[in-house]
Amino acid sequence: MKILVIGTGGREHALALACSKSPMVDTVYCAPGNPGMATFGQCVNVSGSDIEGLVAFAKENNVDLTVVGPEATLALGVVDAFTEAGLKIFGPTKAATQVESSKDFAKAIMAKYNIPTAAYKTFDNYNDAWAYVEVQGAPIVIKEDGLKAGKGVTVAYSLDQAKEALEIAFDIPENKVVIEECLVGFEFSLICLVHNELVVPLEVAQDHKCVGDGDTGPNTGGMGSYSPVKKITPAIIQEATDTILKPMAKAMVEEGVPFTGFLYGGLMLTENGIKTIEFNARFGDPEAEVILARLESDFVQAMLDVMDDKEVNLTWSSKVSHGVVLASTNYPASSTKNALIENLDDVDCLVYHMGTKQTENGLVTNGGRVLMIVSLEDTLEEAFAHTYKEVEKVQCKEMFYRHDIGKKDM
Numbered sequence: 001m002k003i004l005v006i007g008t009g010g011r012e013h014a015l016a017l018a019c020s021k022s023p024m025v026d027t028v029y030c031a032p033g034n035p036g037m038a039t040f041g042q043c044v045n046v047s048g049s050d051i052e053g054l055v056a057f058a059k060e061n062n063v064d065l066t067v068v069g070p071e072a073t074l075a076l077g078v079v080d081a082f083t084e085a086g087l088k089i090f091g092p093t094k095a096a097t098q099v100e101s102s103k104d105f106a107k108a109i110m111a112k113y114n115i116p117t118a119a120y121k122t123f124d125n126y127n128d129a130w131a132y133v134e135v136q137g138a139p140i141v142i143k144e145d146g147l148k149a150g151k152g153v154t155v156a157y158s159l160d161q162a163k164e165a166l167e168i169a170f171d172i173p174e175n176k177v178v179i180e181e182c183l184v185g186f187e188f189s190l191i192c193l194v195h196n197e198l199v200v201p202l203e204v205a206q207d208h209k210c211v212g213d214g215d216t217g218p219n220t221g222g223m224g225s226y227s228p229v230k231k232i233t234p235a236i237i238q239e240a241t242d243t244i245l246k247p248m249a250k251a252m253v254e255e256g257v258p259f260t261g262f263l264y265g266g267l268m269l270t271e272n273g274i275k276t277i278e279f280n281a282r283f284g285d286p287e288a289e290v291i292l293a294r295l296e297s298d299f300v301q302a303m304l305d306v307m308d309d310k311e312v313n314l315t316w317s318s319k320v321s322h323g324v325v326l327a328s329t330n331y332p333a334s335s336t337k338n339a340l341i342e343n344l345d346d347v348d349c350l351v352y353h354m355g356t357k358q359t360e361n362g363l364v365t366n367g368g369r370v371l372m373i374v375s376l377e378d379t380l381e382e383a384f385a386h387t388y389k390e391v392e393k394v395q396c397k398e399m400f401y402r403h404d405i406g407k408k409d410m
Helices: 010-020 051-060 071-075 078-084 103-112 126-136 159-169 234-254 287-294 299-307 380-391
Strands: 002-007 027-032 065-068 120-123 140-144 153-156 177-181 186-195 198-201 210-212 216-219 224-227 260-270 273-280 320-328 336-340 350-353 356-359 362-367 369-377
Touching: 002 010, 002 051, 010 027, 010 287, 010 299, 010 350, 010 369, 027 051, 051 078, 065 078, 065 299, 071 078, 103 120, 103 177, 103 234, 103 273, 120 126, 126 140, 126 159, 126 177, 140 159, 153 159, 153 216, 186 234, 186 287, 186 299, 198 234, 198 299, 224 287, 224 380, 234 260, 234 273, 287 320, 287 350, 287 369, 320 380, 336 356, 362 369, 369 380
Parallel strands: 002 027, 002 065
Antiparallel strands: 120 177, 140 153, 140 177, 186 198, 186 260, 210 216, 224 320, 260 273, 320 369, 336 362, 350 369, 356 362
16 A cells, blocks of 8 residues: 655654554655654645645555645545545545634534534634723633634633733734633543544543643643653543543534545533643644554554454553653744754654755754654553653754653653
């Protein structure tokens, strides 16, 4: 088989690597890929925003299955275009991608079908939004409606923070915001392979969204992750699947926007049960890097079986995977480019490329999140120690990382 993985980051590196391990797969194309993916796959110079170019490449190269990484490519309708061209692709249609591309869309479905989530209201102007916040008080959560690469959410612990978030949001023309009650509890990520009403849960992970140690600072696309999660028992995973993920998949079928692909549930274990923080229409990043590192069964076969409505039995390593993101100085406000990365060959565990570029001078930074270092060990404590030992080997003047990934579950 020939597989095409669309995207450039760490999630796509993990997806492509998992696909390459399938005994059915001869070739993995990565469009456009990254230097890490180039070590086992063939990178092709087609952007994730060039839908016509992606369709043409898949046709010309007789690609058997395409796997989509980025939400932005899904929101452009890549699945619709591939399906129309008679090409097999794993991902949701443009309409179904609204579960992520419009937070208001997702919340409206959850409200209609009684899927547990935070109380909310949606606003399209500053004055009404601010009046609502003044009545509700802080803490409160402000979410910009559209795709924001994980950075359009503010947990405002004061009215001043909420006001600033609203001012920033409504400075963007025709923007909408979803304002939610602030849930308190233990956050985790549950991602499922989905086709219509068939839902196959993967192993659970926990993302660390805040930029700083102790969950301080602004939200990012994710600063690290680990899997499995001690506090999230099999019973909790089953409850989340039965009360949130399966009902959402069924609701989308009933709404005429059936979902195929990776349905991501960002969930919170609260005193009042499991609640939905958000849905995403693709694999999480950095969750993909730690979840797929533990997958022992055939990833490609699993996707094909789900698309054919067949029963899927996944097997997982009993080891704990733990990963730390090395990000550009000043991320998420800004990113660096062309800062030299050294000693990466000395790292003795998995290395996923998130925002790198190969130059004649060597590997350099090329984005907000640059690398993710992932180790697998028998316990979270051992994996934590191993990852940070390897992280310290990487030399770059323009990168930083959190020092406490996984600590709250140890």
